[in-house]
Amino acid sequence: xxxxxxxxxxxxxxxxxxxxxxxxxxxxxxxxxxxxxxxxxxxxxxxxxxxxxxxxxxxxxxxxxxxxxxxxxxxxxxxxxxxxxxxxxxxxxxxxxxxxxxxxxxxxxxxxxxxxxxxxxxxxxxxxxxxxxxxxxxxxxxxxxxxxxxxxxxxxxxxxxxxxxxxxxxxxxxxxxxxxxxxxxxxxxxxxxxxxxxxxxxxxxxxxxxxxxxxxxxxxxxxxxxxxxxxxxxxxxxxxxxxxxxxxxxxxxxxxxxxxxxxxxxxxxxxxxxxxxxxxxxxxxxxxxxxxxxxxxxxxxxxxxxxxxxxxxxxxxxxxxxxxxxxxxxxxxxxxxxxxxxxxxxxxxxxxxxxxxxxxxxxxxxxxxxxxxxxxxxxxxxxxxxxxxxxxxxxxxxxxxxxxxxxxxxxxxxxxxxxxxxxxxxxxxxxxxxxxxxxxxxxxxxxxxxxxxxxxxxxxxxxxxxxxxxxxxxxxxxxxxxxxxxxxxxxxxxxxxxxxxxx
Numbered sequence: 001x002x003x004x005x006x007x008x009x010x011x012x013x014x015x016x017x018x019x020x021x022x023x024x025x026x027x028x029x030x031x032x033x034x035x036x037x038x039x040x041x042x043x044x045x046x047x048x049x050x051x052x053x054x055x056x057x058x059x060x061x062x063x064x065x066x067x068x069x070x071x072x073x074x075x076x077x078x079x080x081x082x083x084x085x086x087x088x089x090x091x092x093x094x095x096x097x098x099x100x101x102x103x104x105x106x107x108x109x110x111x112x113x114x115x116x117x118x119x120x121x122x123x124x125x126x127x128x129x130x131x132x133x134x135x136x137x138x139x140x141x142x143x144x145x146x147x148x149x150x151x152x153x154x155x156x157x158x159x160x161x162x163x164x165x166x167x168x169x170x171x172x173x174x175x176x177x178x179x180x181x182x183x184x185x186x187x188x189x190x191x192x193x194x195x196x197x198x199x200x201x202x203x204x205x206x207x208x209x210x211x212x213x214x215x216x217x218x219x220x221x222x223x224x225x226x227x228x229x230x231x232x233x234x235x236x237x238x239x240x241x242x243x244x245x246x247x248x249x250x251x252x253x254x255x256x257x258x259x260x261x262x263x264x265x266x267x268x269x270x271x272x273x274x275x276x277x278x279x280x281x282x283x284x285x286x287x288x289x290x291x292x293x294x295x296x297x298x299x300x301x302x303x304x305x306x307x308x309x310x311x312x313x314x315x316x317x318x319x320x321x322x323x324x325x326x327x328x329x330x331x332x333x334x335x336x337x338x339x340x341x342x343x344x345x346x347x348x349x350x351x352x353x354x355x356x357x358x359x360x361x362x363x364x365x366x367x368x369x370x371x372x373x374x375x376x377x378x379x380x381x382x383x384x385x386x387x388x389x390x391x392x393x394x395x396x397x398x399x400x401x402x403x404x405x406x407x408x409x410x411x412x413x414x415x416x417x418x419x420x421x422x423x424x425x426x427x428x429x430x431x432x433x434x435x436x437x438x439x440x441x442x443x444x445x446x447x448x449x450x451x452x453x454x455x456x457x458x459x460x461x462x463x464x465x466x467x468x469x470x471x472x473x474x475x476x477x478x479x480x481x482x483x484x485x486x487x488x489x490x491x492x493x494x495x496x497x498x499x500x501x502x503x
Contacts, residue, residue, distance in 0.1 A: 002045040039063030040072040049341035051106025052318040064101030092136040107340040120152040144194040154345035156214035171209030203251040207238025211269030215280040219302035219356030228266030268347040278304040303357040303383035314391040323371030331360035373493040374412030395481040395495035410481040413456035420452025438489035
């Protein structure tokens, strides 16, 4: 939680908080001990977002701060021991200190599982960073059309045009006297190239914009956009907007006709299903008024499905399924949703994925791709439920006994994947780069005994059984499965590690 402080309570400006859950209904502020108490050298922190940018299964933290003179905007890497290290410079984020940071977002825009970082800044200072998949980022702001024009405040991500990749939407100031500005829509063209098209799409006019929420409010499968605003002077009486997605890359403001009426000083805007009835509601926070809860009383009969994720049985995945990518097919339509940091201006929406299914009674198929690249496939999932999907480690090994059969099984592959099973007697650690796997480093040490290649079945399972020779000496054994994918193995995957003993 970022904070401007309250001296009366002994909290000084810029004194951010990280609350650790004690497991007994109470929390303890551990920000100072964890090393994340300050987002800059000054008292100017605003936004904060979590994301597993190096896919080690631990959530990292980015904190947005405003003043360039105070070295704002910090990337904190999770040390896996309750502390974080400031790796802003080491990660290559050398230009992020120029951002007048107000919000931030980790999201995978190119589908390689490694999330990019958008640092949202005021006065035309926003930046877009491509994840290099090695713990560093490259500034690719130049490939995002006009990103350094908006007075960026809030951000929302989603597949707004239904073409199978993530777009993003920024709030900005609309200058009514000149017609300049307004919210910005960045359409993903692939290869980290984005074109700006909010005005053509009809979702630009929003006064002095702040919070944004992206949600399918009528369960028709298309993501709508709610956006709030407010400032002194000519911006003091702009309405909060609800831009309805027309399904053709255009939007229509329908706030007035559906009961969303607010002309005050809106700031935060969050999506949630507060009454658990299958349609998404809105929370609006202002700088002057009480919290507003706009309850969605949808009555069009359209169906829905909500997904939450339990990764507690898979230590290699971040909590709550951060980075999980889901495609749902229903009634001949395929929808993409991704669980990212879900940030906007000074707030975070609930960590779930919502699918409006229109008139379909079920999702014919759900492909859940976890952040490790393996996946879970569900078929004929009934609509009208909030489903918790549990992740399991993809690789399993039966006991290794000399003279008996051992079976190796890798699940969660794509049909036809080229897989293999590797064994080491040396233990765990970062291996040298493996050329056949695109230079990926494994978690066990060479030399390896390799069994494969083995094609994955139509169900995405690769399995092999063999008899353990009597001549193999007893002792510890470490094993890991791999999937060889992509040109030169560039998209290869490595599974969890199984430690066992040869008996």
